[in-house]
Amino acid sequence: MWCWLEARSHPEGDGVDFQVLLKGRSASSLLCLEDRRMPKKAKPTGKGKEEGSVPCKQLKMEATCGPPSALNFESPGDLFESLISPIKTETFFREFWEKQPLLLQRDDPAVATYYQSLFRLSDLKSLCSRGMYYGRDINVCRCVNGKKKVLNKDGKVHFLQLRKDFDQKRATIQFHQPQRFKDELWRIQEKLECYFGSLVGSNVYITPAGSQGLPPHYDDVEVFILQLEGEKHWRLYRPTVPLARGCSVESEDRVGTPALEFTLKPGDFLYFPRGTIHQADTPPGLAHSTHVTISTYQNNSWGDFLLDTISGLVFDTAKEDLEFRAGIPRQLLLQVDATAVATRRLSGFLRTLADRLEGTKELLSADMKKDFIMNRLPPYYMGDQAELSTPGGRLPRLDSTVRLQFKDHTIFTVGPDQDQSDETQEKMVYIYHSLKNRRETHMMGNDETESHGLRFPLSHMDALKQIWGHSAISVKDLKLTTDEEKENLVLSLWTECLIQVV
Numbered sequence: 148m149w150c151w152l153e154a155r156s157h158p159e160g161d162g163v164d165f166q167v168l169l170k171g172r173s174a175s176s177l178l179c180l181e182d183r184r185m186p187k188k189a190k191p192t193g194k195g196k197e198e199g200s201v202p203c204k205q206l207k208m209e210a211t212c213g214p215p216s217a218l219n220f221e222s223p224g225d226l227f228e229s230l231i232s233p234i235k236t237e238t239f240f241r242e243f244w245e246k247q248p249l250l251l252q253r254d255d256p257a258v259a260t261y262y263q264s265l266f267r268l269s270d271l272k273s274l275c276s277r278g279m280y281y282g283r284d285i286n287v288c289r290c291v292n293g294k295k296k297v298l299n300k301d302g303k304v305h306f307l308q309l310r311k312d313f314d315q316k317r318a319t320i321q322f323h324q325p326q327r328f329k330d331e332l333w334r335i336q337e338k339l340e341c342y343f344g345s346l347v348g349s350n351v352y353i354t355p356a357g358s359q360g361l362p363p364h365y366d367d368v369e370v371f372i373l374q375l376e377g378e379k380h381w382r383l384y385r386p387t388v389p390l391a392r393g394c395s396v397e398s399e400d401r402v403g404t405p406a407l408e409f410t411l412k413p414g415d416f417l418y419f420p421r422g423t424i425h426q427a428d429t430p431p432g433l434a435h436s437t438h439v440t441i442s443t444y445q446n447n448s449w450g451d452f453l454l455d456t457i458s459g460l461v462f463d464t465a466k467e468d469l470e471f472r473a474g475i476p477r478q479l480l481l482q483v484d485a486t487a488v489a490t491r492r493l494s495g496f497l498r499t500l501a502d503r504l505e506g507t508k509e510l511l512s513a514d515m516k517k518d519f520i521m522n523r524l525p526p527y528y529m530g531d532q533a534e535l536s537t538p539g540g541r542l543p544r545l546d547s548t549v550r551l552q553f554k555d556h557t558i559f560t561v562g563p564d565q566d567q568s569d570e571t572q573e574k575m576v577y578i579y580h581s582l583k584n585r586r587e588t589h590m591m592g593n594d595e596t597e598s599h600g601l602r603f604p605l606s607h608m609d610a611l612k613q614i615w616g617h618s619a620i621s622v623k624d625l626k627l628t629t630d631e632e633k634e635n636l637v638l639s640l641w642t643e644c645l646i647q648v649v
Contacts, residue, residue, distance in 0.1 A: 213331065217261040220334065223342035223555065230335075230371070231416070239418075245369070245390060248383055248419040250409060259414030262375045265332055266325055266351045266439055274328060275306040283591070286321040287312050290359040290426075293399050313353070313435075319360025322351040324590045325439070326524065333586060336441065337524040341555035346523055347443045348590040354379070357431035364396045365424045368442035372418070374411035376437035377429065381417065383407040384424035390448070391422035411438065421445075447515075455515045459562070460500055460507075471496065516558045520579040521598045524589050526556055536582045536599075541648040543622060543637040545630050549646045550619040556581045557645055559611060564602075574605045582644055601639055610636060619649050 219229040228236050234249065243249045253259075279285050281299040287309065288297050298318050300308065312318045326332040326349055339347040348368075353376075354360050365386060382405035387397065402424050410430070411417060419425065421444065429436040465471035479489060528535050543549050551557070557580045564575045579600040588596070603611065610625040610633070625633045640646045 213264040214260045215257070216331075217255075217258040218335065220338060223338045226335070226338040227342050231418070243418060243420075245420045248407060248417065248423065250407075251416040252409075252412070253414045253416070255414050259412075262373050262414050265335075265373065265375055266322070266329055266437060267376060268353050268435060268437060270329075271309065271320065271322070271353075272306045274322075275304050275309065277328070279304040284323055285309070286323070287318045288321065288360050289316065289318045290362045290428075293362050295360075295362055295396070313355055317355050317358035319355075319358065320351075320353040321360065322353070325349060325351050327587050327589055327591075330527075330529065332439070333524060334527045337527045339441070339443065340523045343443050344519065345443050345447045346445070346519060346590065347441060349439055349441045351375075351437065351439050352427075353435060353437045354427075354429040355435050356429050356433050359426065359428035361426065362396050363399060363402050363424055363426040364394065365391055365422050366394045366442070367391050367421050367445055369421055369444045370417075370419050370423070371441040372411070372416070372438055373441070374413055374415045374417075374436075374438045376413060377434045379411045379427050379436040379438055380430050381407075381409055381411060381425065381427045383419060386422040386424060389422050390420065392446075392448075397424050452512075452515065455513050457500070458513050460504060462563075464500060464503055468499065471499075512560050513562075516560050517577075517579055517598065520556075520558050520581050521584070521596050522589070523556075523581050523584065525581050525584040525586055526553060532586070536644050538642055538644055539647075543634070543641050543646065543648050545622050545634055547622050547637070547648045548619050549614065549622060549637055549641075550617075550649050551614055551645065552647050553580065553582060553645060554615070559615070561605065561608075576603045576605060576608050576611060578602070578611070578640075578643075578645070580643060580645060599643075601643060603636070603639075607632075607636060614640070614646065 217229070219225040224236065231239050231249070231251070234243075234251070239249070280303055281287070281301065285299075285304050286297065287299055288295055290296070298312055298316060309320065313320055326336045332349060336347045336349060352360060356377075363382075363384065365388065384397075384402040384404075385406050387401070388395075427438075461471070476486075476488065479486070482489075525532065526535060541547070557578065559576055559578045561574050562577055564573050577600060579598055581599070583599045607627065610627050613620055613625055614637075622633050622637050623630070625636065627633045627636065637646060641648075
């Protein structure tokens with residue numbers, strides 16, 4: 148059973164009214180991601196300049212224009228809590244996350260003004276002049292008789308034609324990944340990626356009055372909707388596939404009557420879990436509606452993590468356990484049904500892997516960690532992006548104290564040495580970061596995505612954990628055998644802008 152909870156906040160005073168609107172089953176969501184490639188060992192830049200001669204860069208966290216932010220960007224946690232305000236984070240994850248929808252109707256002019264600044268219909272003219280293309284950047288569509296009708300032209304989008312389809316054909320304009328061009332959405336989504344540890348994408352939907360862009364459907368992501376312009380009428384239905392792993396259109400006769408029905412206005416917020424069946428239209432007689440759908444947690448389940456870690460676990464166990472290297476029975480692959488012998492042997496192997504996993508300190512992530520860090524947004528920085536990955540400040544020495552920077556944009560993991568053959572592969576520690584990622588390709592399925600980072604011998608793991616685990620640490624206190632190793636480690640991290648001298 149779940150209860151639908153609407154929290155209506157009042158701009159005057161701190162009170163919140165909670166209304167139980169419905170009891171029933173579960174609900175769920177919207178969007179989609181992808182990408183890949185491998186690391187090279189960074190080399191120190193020599194002796195560099197004299198200490199103190201390189202200015203230390205600071206991120207410019209203020210927006211350069213627009214209304215005052217209605218969100219708190221002090222930390223990823225602060226950002227998320229301000230996004231769902233007045234609901235507290237603990238309440239959200241206990242009562243709503245992956246369970247049921249949350250509607251926040253705020254009636255707050257300041258929040259409405261800020262939301263409107265994130266994306267407007269009027270932004271399309273200048274964006275089209277920068278070279279937008281149908282399919283890649285923009286879709287034009289309309290729901291006709293319960294089906295999605297795509298009205299895209301070929302090639303480059305021309306604003307006058309786009310506006311004509313919008314006005315005359317009553318078509319919805321879907322703008323893909325606006326964070327590539329809108330700084331404040333970049334700012335929001337970068338912080339959310341830090342908070343969730345998962346890719347965060349977005350789509351803007353602009354729908355004329357009396358029209359609907361998409362038929363009832365569900366998606367495989369957690370969805371956060373911000374209403375930017377006009378009003379949008381929503382209908383949510385009980386899921387046919389709770390926490391769905393795929394996307395699907397559902398026919399009107401299959402979804403039945405709406406479990407929840409409401410209208411969003413500028414400044415309003417809606418969350419629903421993946422799998423939630425939904426459809427939305429702009430009421431007739433009103434201005435157009437613009438909303439942004441921010442989505443996350445695609446392919447980020449325990450099942451995905453198990454698939455990601457099990458391959459490394461099997462690989463390591465097979466190197467040490469003779470039974471794992473023994474051949475399977477002859478003609479096993481030709482059998483129609485699983486044999487009792489094969490089932491029994493596989494069950495035994497799984498128990499062996501479970502026992503080994505219980506005693507493992509390092510979870511080997513084959514792809515998930517790397518794919519996330521390679522494809523996420525770079526840190527929000529209102530300046531030349533190249534400055535972000537250019538070392539600054541004093542060179543680290545043996546007598547220096549250093550601290551990690553951009554911790555939320557860095558991961559390290561253990562994996563086989565890619566430069567050795569399968570017979571002799573040793574474990575290495577890989578450091579990956581997103582400082583050099585390209586904002587303009589975020590969530591666009593770019594096959595040429597490149598990884599950025601470093602690799603170290605496994606013997607450096609304890610020293611790296613010291614740097615990651617302390618707010619600041621003396622270089623000479625690092626757990627490495629020689630002073631040369633200590634200096635080389637911090638210099639390598641410094642060249643990648645991952646540490647600074649304090």
